[in-house]
Amino acid sequence: MVRPDWEQMCCRVRQIADEAAAYIAAERKRFTTDKVEVKGTHNFVSYVDKGAEKMIIAALEKLLPEAGFIAEEGSGRSDDHAPYQWIIDPLDGTTNFVHGLPPYAVSIALWDTQARETVIGVVHEVTLRECFYTWKGAAGAFLNGEAIRVSEVADVDDALVLTGLAYGLDESVVRHFENSFAYFNRHSHGARRLGSAATDLVYVACGRADAFYHINLSPWDVAAGAFIVRQAGGCVTDFAGGDDYVFGRSVVAAAPAVRDEIFRLVAGPRFTKCGC
DSSP, X not given: OOOOOHHHHHHHHHHHHHHHHHHHHHHHTTOOGGGEEEEETTEEEEHHHHHHHHHHHHHHHHHOTTOEEEETTOOSOOOTTOSEEEEEEEEEOHHHHHHTOSOOEEEEEEEETTTTEEEEEEEEXXXXXXXXXXXTTOSSEEETTEEEOXXXXXXXXXXXXXXXXXXXXXXXXXXXXHHHHHHHHHHSSEEEOOSOHHHHHHHHHTTSSSEEEEESOOHHHHHHHHHHHHHTTOEXXXXXXXXXXXXXXXXXXXXXXXXXXXXXXXXXGGXXXXXX
């Protein structure tokens, strides 16, 4: 099998994400809350999520026919033995979308099954029309055609920290997150919950925020954004300091100078110093 041209393919994935984002933006203008379905406790889905996902998958199937799909709403061909997997969140931040509150984003990543690495990452934040992207072999990461880089903040005192808190977590984990959130509100430029993990990650990648941590995430929340952070010079690990953040359900992303302190504060005794 001939290895694809990742840069060329990333360009096409950007176009697909742009088209999905335009659909989402248009539907938001006529969206009403009676069109919301409930998947779980405070976990929503709408015809917009489903419509965007079908649109994305139809285009990606033509782009790379041998690839399988890992998609939030379950569309597409599932094939554990496929050489590549598209990892898709058609609308990351559905609760925000339902309320008309930014941000919310389209997230598309391509996972190389054999190498166990992401090779394309695209996150399009809909409300600001900002497309963040990179590919394997790229000299960095990009936002609407301009190179981006993680911040050079040197101390957590001067950092802005992003996080989120999933529903259904063990009470001890909830307390840990509440304590860390309170800590960062006192000992940094502040802690924020934006409601879209994909957006949180790319905001770290472009230096708008300096760190992001979260637990109980799914691959489609993380794969594209985490790859963009790495390509932009940031450090990304799971809560054990390892590299199982795409499928391991925990992620810490940070600018290099503050990574050790961020990891120590959010991962507690599970933290081991990362080698990224």
